[in-house]
Structures are given as structure tokens and as C-alpha cells.
Amino acid sequence: MDLKEKLITSFLAFENNVSTDTETDLHEIRSKAFSFFEQNGFPTKKDEEWKYTSLKSLLNHNYNIFPDAENVIQLADVKKYFLHEIESYKLVFIDGVYSSFLSETTHDGSDICLLSTVLKRPKYKMVIDHYFNTIASKSNSITALNTAFSKEGAYVHIPKNTVLQKPIQIMHFSTGKEAEVMLQPRNLIIVGENSHVQIVERHQSLTENVVLTNSVTEIFAGKRAIVDYYKIQNDQKTASLIDNTYVRQQQQSIASVNTFSFGGNFTRNNLEFYQEGEHITSNLNGITIIGDKQLVDNHTLVNHKFPNCESHELYKGIYADRSTGVFNGKVIVEKEAQKTNAFQQNNNILIDDGASVNAKPQLEIFADDVKCSHGCTIGQLDENALFYMRSRGIPKKEANALLLYAFANDALQKIKIPDLKTKITKLIASKLGVTLGFEI
């Protein structure tokens, strides 16, 4: 039985078992999403958005799709995956199941807790009606699949005028208790007017068993809200991730999503920003450093609908061995969106002959008074710069690493949590196989 068939036969059982507040439209939302998936199935390379990335190798597994049992892990074993030097809220899921033992939640003003509660309890009906699945794509069968099976994940609701003092860490662990597992976490983030929040999200497999994660996150930024979202993708070589993140912003809000892709077998990021007001800023930053036969595909969309907004997009990639990168950055500036400033930059370095990158900037501009630019480079390290450094006594390997650091540096500077910046810097150093006598 292939994966699609397995999912189809499982859906009914899932719908019968999952407890849902009957007052909401959840049943209909899931059923509709499921029908869409059933009709369209997994995308293939014939699909324009999947031209360079094949899902085929991921579908050929006998995944357990209901890893329901509560598995326990010890904090000591996973501590290194957290930012543990600083105070933070933590939402931890083990094989898709919430771990109260490892989490630190709150309901004091802000709700930082579980999505399952929201989906179950009548008092959250407004949340379902107003937010749930309102920006997740209805025409993307992978997202629809997640919606159909949506059950658990992080729920963050920050009321207005709240500056959250501690960052939130959302961790999805898989224990490898099952030989092959498919996880479909669903996160919902709502940030009220004038409120600030910082969130770090990570998917981490604890063994070398096969994991396929199909994650959907919806983020709502209210008026003048500031949302900083960080995604750390540094998983095992047997773990694959399809991350679908949708952001909707109200006027004068600033939302940033920073994606650090260093690991995993296959990583596809669908990141979409929708601007629903004036004077909005959207920031999209990414650093990809991979090798072996890894693949990272960043598909982004910024939709400018209102005047006087900005978007800044910067993706940097370093590809070694036989790794593959894809960058597809779509920017739509609608007719009403005059005075838009939209900047996109995608720079790639190929270290080895076997590595490749497919880059496709897509600008669709319907307004006539805008500033839009895009730049895309694919190259190698500058030989003259290498000679310059070596002539000052810095050995080739270190000079290479220093140049790669420097290359990734401007994307690194966007990190606003100092501990996270240190952590990412160290991760990059270990990826490049060097220790440098300083931190950038």
C-alpha cells in the first residue's frame, strides 16, 4: 500500500478518534482538506512548484502515522537542543504528543500551550473561527494533508500590548521508537496589537530511524506587533521535513522569519507572507549550509497588497559534496500596493563540482510606483581573497572557512537573541569543520 492509500484509509479512523468541539467547523475543515488531498495527492515534478524537488524517495516508506503512545525522554539527553542558558517558555512534543514534563507553559495573560486544547474546548471557538486554517493554503495538497490530520502542536496567543520577556521554544522530538514515522504538527501563533514575541522552532530526531515531518504553522501579527521567528533545521540525515509557514500581518507590524538549514535529508520550506495593511515590514532570512546528498528547497512568497510596505529577503547558501539547493522567491506587488519597497537577494556558493543550485526569482509587479530589486548569484569562493588571507599566514582551510563565515555573516546578524546567535555561529563552525579563535 502506498503512502497516499494508507493515509486515505487512516483518515476515517482518525476522524472518529480525535476529540473535537462540535460547535466549530473543524470537522468540515478537516474533511474538505482531506478531499483536496485525496483528489490531488502528493505533488510531482510536473507541478511547477515542485519542478526541482522530488518527493518520491520520501513516499516510499511504511510510516506509522499515529505514533500515539506517550514516549518519555530525559531532559539531560535533549538539553543540548534547547537554548538552555536563558529563561524561556517551552512547548515540547515527543513523537507528536505533548510532553508536560519537558514543557513550560503559561495561561497568565498570554496563552502559551497546546493546540489540542484549543481544538477541543468550546471556549476557543472564536480562535478556530477567526484564525485556524484561515491563511494556510487551500490549494496546496501537502498543507491540506496536515490540516486533515491536524490535532496537536503549539498554540501561542499573546494579547495586545504585551512584550513577552522570554522567548518561546517549540521543540518537536521524534524518539525513533517506530522504525519509520510520519509526524504532522500544527502550530498556531497569534500576536496581538503592539505585542512583541520571539519564537524558536526546531524539529529534532533522536535516532537514525526514518522520520518525515509535514509541519504547518500559521502566524498572525496584529497592528504594530513585532514577531521574530527562528527555525533551526539541523536534523539527522534520516529525517526529512516539509515546513509550511504562513504569516499574515496587519498594519505597521514587523514580522521576520529566519531559517537555518544545516541538516536533514530533505528539507522543503514553503514560507508565505500576506500583508493586510499599510506600513508593514516583512523580513525573510535564510542560511543553508549542507553537504553529502542533502537537499534544501526554500520556496517563498511575499504578497504586497497595500501601499507603503516593505519586504526584505536574504537567503544565503553554501553547498558541498553532491548537495542540492533550490531557491524560488516569488514577490507579488498588487496594483494598489504603490510605494512598495521589495528587496530580494539570494547568494550561493558551490564548494564542490557535484553540488548544484536551482534559483528562481519571480517578481510579479502590477503597481507602477515601487522600488523592487532582486539579485541572485551562484559562484565559488573568491580566489584573490583566499590568496590574500593565505599570504597573511591563514591556512587554506581556515581561510576558506573564514570567507564562508563572512559570506553568511549578514544573514547571521539578523538574529536578535544573543544566545541563539552564539549557538548558530557554533553550528556553522562545526558544519565548516573549523574552530575559529573568535565569534562573529
Place this chain on the structure above:
Amino acid sequence: MLEIKNLHAKVEDKDILKGINLKVKAGEVHAIMGPNGSGKSTLSSVIAGKEEYEVTKGEILLNDEDLDDLAPEVRAHKGIFMSFQYPIEIPGVTVTNFIKTAINETRKAKGLEELPAKDMLKKIRATAELLEIDRKFLSRSLNEGFSGGEKKRNEIFQMAMLEPKLAILDETDSGLDIDALKVVANGVNKFKSKDNAVILITHYQRLLDYIVPDFVHVLHDGKIVKSGGKELAMELEAKGYDWLK
């Protein structure tokens, strides 16, 4: 210290150096002059070990050791420094971090411990002061957005920090106004000692008013066509290069 014997070198199948002979002893300052395209910059790049240049004949000895096949960083560890005519911009690496890395890698190659941070800082400050370099400048990205003069001053700063045995200064005077030239020359003069040597590569005599050479060589078409004392530079200034061809 440095001995170059019948050196021939080419780049991309073009012969550029066609039999250079040069001896530089510790404590000496040599000036190599010559018109554009005579091979001056090639000579310095070949000594520093740039890989695009192929030595086809002859040898370069540093303290009797053949440099052939040694990587640029190994030559640097042995005490060769070349100041670039066009220093490379490296965004994202600060001047301070760069020089720290260069010094500590050199120390590592010599089997020495890293220089303690306190000593490093002290040395950086003293050297910056000598070259009238603003502290803010040290935390900027290496050469990025620097003026021509700032780049050259930064090269001399690195030289003074690394304390090489042999410093080759390639067109260090170009792009400098007279005040900057004096500061740079002062830096070089302070660095000069009986234990090290300096090769100045220059198009004009101007620099030699401030850094006085012991020997002047004229390079033409890949060969040294005339050598003499510092008065040769004056003669070149007056007569140009044509009379030597």
C-alpha cells in the same frame, strides 16, 4: 636573507619574468622600479606564492631554503609578507579579527601558544597609534569601503603586527596623499631593523624620499636592467625609463 637566481615565471602561458637575479641581505632596503608591465607585481606575487604564477626556471631562496612548492601561508609563516597593490575587501571579517587570526595561525605553525588576548590588544593599540589609525577603523570589515589610503595604511598595520623578516611593499605609495605617505613611511621606518629586509616596489621616486633605499633596481621586460644606489632613483625621476631600454 633572500636570494633570487635566474628566475623565470609565466602566467597563462605568457612569460613575464625572464631571468631575475637579486640578493637581499638582512638590514637592507631595496627598491624595484620600472615602467608598467615590466613584471614588478608579478615578481612580488611569485615570491609570496600566488598559485596562478608558474616558476619555469630558477629559484627563490629564503635563508637558503628553496621556496618552490611552498603554500602562500607557509611562506608567510617563514616570514614573508607582501603588501598588496589592491588589498582585497572581505565583508564580515573585522580588521581586528583578521589580524588576530593571522597572528595566531602563524604562532600555531611555529608551535607557539596563542597570544593572550590582553597582549594582542595592547599590540594592536600601539601599532594603530603609530600609524595614526582610528580605533573605530579596527572594528570595520576588512578593507570594505576603505579609501585607497586607508587600505594601504591597513596593509602596513598588518605588516607591523606580523613582524615579517622580509616585507615586500607593492606600490604602497599609490593612492596616498602626502600626509598619508609620511605616516606610512614612518611606519615602515619604525619597522625596519638590522634583522629584517624591505623590498619597495614602486613606479615613482616619491616614496623613496621618505624610505631611503640602500639599492635601486630597474626592471624592464622581466629582467633587472640596471642596479645602483639611491641616486639611481633620482636619475630615473629626471630622465624617465626610456634611456634604459
